[in-house]
Amino acid sequence: MSRMTAYRIAALTVVAPLLATVWAAAPAQAHGAPTDPVSRVYACSPEGGDRAQSTACRAAVAANGAPFTAWDNLRVANVNGRDRQTVPDGELCSGGLPAYKGLDLARADWPSTHLTPGATLTMKYASTIPHTGSFKLYLTKPGYDPTKPLTWSDLPERPFATVKDPALTGGAYRLRATLPSDRTGRHVLYTIWQNTSTPDTYYSCSDVVFPAAKDKAEQSARPTPSPSASASASKSASSGAAKARTTKSPTPSAEPRTTASGAGTAPVAATETSDAGPSAPMVAGGAAAVLVLTGGAALALRLRRR
Numbered sequence: 001m002s003r004m005t006a007y008r009i010a011a012l013t014v015v016a017p018l019l020a021t022v023w024a025a026a027p028a029q030a031h032g033a034p035t036d037p038v039s040r041v042y043a044c045s046p047e048g049g050d051r052a053q054s055t056a057c058r059a060a061v062a063a064n065g066a067p068f069t070a071w072d073n074l075r076v077a078n079v080n081g082r083d084r085q086t087v088p089d090g091e092l093c094s095g096g097l098p099a100y101k102g103l104d105l106a107r108a109d110w111p112s113t114h115l116t117p118g119a120t121l122t123m124k125y126a127s128t129i130p131h132t133g134s135f136k137l138y139l140t141k142p143g144y145d146p147t148k149p150l151t152w153s154d155l156p157e158r159p160f161a162t163v164k165d166p167a168l169t170g171g172a173y174r175l176r177a178t179l180p181s182d183r184t185g186r187h188v189l190y191t192i193w194q195n196t197s198t199p200d201t202y203y204s205c206s207d208v209v210f211p212a213a214k215d216k217a218e219q220s221a222r223p224t225p226s227p228s229a230s231a232s233a234s235k236s237a238s239s240g241a242a243k244a245r246t247t248k249s250p251t252p253s254a255e256p257r258t259t260a261s262g263a264g265t266a267p268v269a270a271t272e273t274s275d276a277g278p279s280a281p282m283v284a285g286g287a288a289a290v291l292v293l294t295g296g297a298a299l300a301l302r303l304r305r306r
């Protein structure tokens with residue numbers, strides 16, 4: 001072994017663990033997923049609280065073979081809108097990714113959120129770094145059976161809402177949409193976020209519960225919230241209204257920015273090669289030291305968990 005080779009090996013033994021540490025810290029701190037209505041991946045992640053201890057989540061982690069630590073990393077590159085051709089039937093909730101396969105279990109007891117038919121929904125989609133792109137929200141069709149694998153034919157052709165480039169406030173995108181008025185019982189709210197600032201598309205399943213069918217008479221007896229809603233009784237008309245409303249609302253700035261409150265998480269953006277957002281160049285200079293520190297802490301946590 002030459003002296004040069006020995007130096008190289010010595011240098012690698014010092015640098016490689018640092019790189020591995022930085023890399024290991026990246027997945028848990030970027031991207032996003034719905035936290036309200038809570039997505040399966042977030043509910044069953046180590047950050048899911050009591051929900052992570054539910055029977056469904058424990059079964060999901062067991063089937064997955066690993067915890068859903070990277071709850072915000074359920075993304076597929078280069079789909080370009082070909083969701084139905086790319087993600088196989090029965091694997092919609094994992095996006096077809098083996099690392100998330102536990103989310104595809106056909107169960108009727110996933111942690112869920114109660115919703116009101118026809119109401120205005122404000123989805124909270126947690127994110128620590130901004131991306132531009134469009135969110136499409138789908139609800140499984142009336143008659144959906146949660147004990148069967150979720151397939152594309154369970155979803156309508158068209159989303160009930162499309163929201164383009166929403167503002168990122170308080171660490172989350174807020175997506176406003178009018179819910180369809182004809183759903184009862186348990187459903188899946190399926191969200192597709194196709195980025196324009198990265199090649200990625202994000203997929204997520206949020207389990208939601210509408211009042212049971214026997215409550216329907218009571219529901220329709222309530223006053224409707226707006227004249228347009230009462231005028232458009234048909235499903236297609238109301239979904240059209242929802243779409244018009246969400247696409248009409250102007251985005252204050254096409255260039256989302258990380259505010260001072262996000263300063264603690266901003267440097268991590270520099271670790272993502274596909275996520276070179278506007279904040280990346282600003283923080284790149286001072287980020288290296290912070291990355292090593294936060295990466296080391298994250299690795300220590302991971303090691304302790306095992």
Ligand SMILES: [Cu+2]
Nearest residue numbers: 030031032275
């Ligand atoms: Cu991302």
